[in-house]
Structures are given as structure tokens and as C-alpha cells.
């Protein structure tokens with residue numbers, strides 16, 4: 001293949017720019033915040049699940065507490081009704097009186113037992129509520145940290161995107177200067193050679209595979225016309241000759 005030596009030098013510029021863009025794309029795909037965001041999002045999901053379970057516990061206990069309160073009130077109302085009837089002198093028969101007093105004593109014990117239960121449930125409600133508050137606050141902390149990380153990641157991503165867009169702009173200008181066949185070879189080699197299609201022959205070394213060229217290879221290159229596109233036999237990459245090539 002033939003290509004003007006100036007176009008060959010220009011191809012080195014394209015390679016430098018593409019390598020830089022590859023590096024930026026790699027950074028863009030491996031932002032350090034991403035791993036932490038994934039980790040924290042997992043933790044948040046866990047906390048959120050526990051929070052929902054805990055909310056159910058709190059709601060159930062609140063219902064139990066309401067029932068305990070109602071039970072106490074109901075028995076107290078009955079005690080008052082009985083007491084009022086006795087106070088009003090409505091119970092006169094000694095046998096009825098005795099039965100009534102016996103009932104009042106039973107109601108008293110029942111109220112005391114129900115109030116104990118009520119207290120116990122209240123304690124449980126408090127504990128459950130405090131666990132719920134802790135989980136809510138843990139989730140809020142995770143959300144805050146996730147918000148910070150996401151903002152930091154987005155900022156970095158935007159900055160890398162901007163740099164990439166600038167490189168793409170520069171690339172278009174270089175591509176316009178290159179012959180189509182040379183560009184096609186370059187793209188094909190870039191795809192098969194880990195992104196590096198062309199390198200400068202510098203101090204008798206191929207910058208693509210880092211191997212030094214032996215004297216016979218150098219002699220063959222020296223004998224090649226300036227507008228011939230030279231390939232490194234070893235790695236098949238395009239070698240561009242410059243004043244630094246050591247030929």
C-alpha cells in the first residue's frame with residue numbers, strides 16, 4: 001500500500017487521539033463510584049425490606065394496644081355501672097348486694113390484669129417504634145450517601161463525555177486528511193490489535209509490540225520508498241518512519 005509520508009505521520013496523530021479516547025472510555029466505564037453505589041443500593045434494598053417488615057410489626061402492635069385500651073375501658077364502664085347502681089340504692093336484696101360486691105371485686109382484678117397487659121403492649125410498641133425509627137434513619141443515611149456518590153459519578157461522567165466529544169471533533173479533522181485505503185487498514189488493525197494499529201518506528205523499536213527490529217529488517221525498511229506503507233513483520237502493525245527511527 002502507498003500513502004504520502006505526511007499522511008502516515010497524520011495517522012500517528014489519529015492513533016494518539018484514539019488511544020486517549022479509549023482510555024477515557026475505559027475510565028467512563030469503570031468509575032470508582034459505581035462499585036460503591038451498587039454496594040450501597042444493595043444495602044438500601046435490605047434496609048428497606050426490614051423497614052417494611054418493621055412497619056407491619058408496629059401496625060400490628062398498635063392494633064393490639066388499641067384493643068387492650070378498649071378492653072380496659074369496657075370493664076371500667078361495667079364497674080362504674082355496677083357502682084352507680086349500688087350508690088343509687090338500686091340493689092337492696094342482701095343476696096344481690098353480695099353478688100354485686102363479688103362481681104365488683106372480680107372486675108377490679110380483671111381491670112388490674114388488663115392494665116398490666118396494656119403496659120406490656122405499650123412497652124412493645126415503644127421498642128418496635130424505636131427499631132422503626134432506627135431503620136428509617138439508616139435508610140435516610142444511605143439515601144444521602146447514594147445521592148452524594150451519584151452526583152460525584154455523574155459529574156465525572158459528564159466531564160469525561162465532554163473530553164470525549166472534544167476528541168471526536170479533533171478526530172473528524174484528522175480523518176478528513178487521510179486516504180480511505182490507509183484509514184480502512186488502520187481501523188481493521190485497531191480492531192484486531194488491541195486498539196493500537198500504527199506506531200512510530202523509534203530507535204529501531206516498534207512502539208506497538210515493543211520489539212526491536214533486527215538489522216536485516218531495518219535494511220529492508222531503509223530500501224523501501226518513503227510513500228510505501230511499512231508493516232512490522234512481527235506484529236503486522238503499520239510502522240511510520242520518522243527522523244527518530246534510527247534507520
Ligand SMILES: [Zn+2]
Nearest residue numbers: 206209232235
Ligand atoms: Zn510490532
